[in-house]
Amino acid sequence: MIISERIFYIMEQKNMSQLELSRRTGIATSNISDWKKKKTNPKADCLLSICDALDITPEQLLTGKGIDPEYKDTDMDYEVTRSDIKILKQIHSLGDEQYKRLLAYMKALKKLEQMESIVEEQN
Structure with missing residues (x-):
């Protein structure tokens, strides 16, 4: 629904x-x-x-x-x-370019979080 x-x-x-x-x-x-x-x-x-x-x-x-x-x-x-x-x-309310930048930023944050998790596991 x-x-x-x-x-x-x-x-x-x-x-x-x-x-x-x-x-x-x-x-x-x-x-x-x-x-x-x-x-x-x-x-x-x-x-x-x-x-x-x-x-x-x-x-x-x-x-x-x-x-x-x-x-x-x-x-x-x-x-x-x-x-x-x-x-x-x-x-x-974002324009198309701002929306694309926001998505890229969110993906980068997720990737950074994953990398930090890997480093943390290695220590």
Whole structure:
């Protein structure tokens, strides 16, 4: 189940209309309707307000944990926090070049961590 499907699943469980979600989040009803029709997901900067409106955590929205009947506990071994959502917002605001640089930096950090681990094991 993708995020937008999960949103509509939760809305159905809570008997909430698209108009009510729009009112609670400030997101245009046309955008909410597009998620359903086009099977697209909301932008990252909308996720926290959606979570608040649906009274769920970001982890529940992103993973389905505790709400999605298809959720399997082995899917993820970490929790998605509000800080993670804030980081995602920042990532989505980057330009293409900045995004590529960030990915390269993250790969370099991972490689450095692996090298430090090897050195540590040798000592």
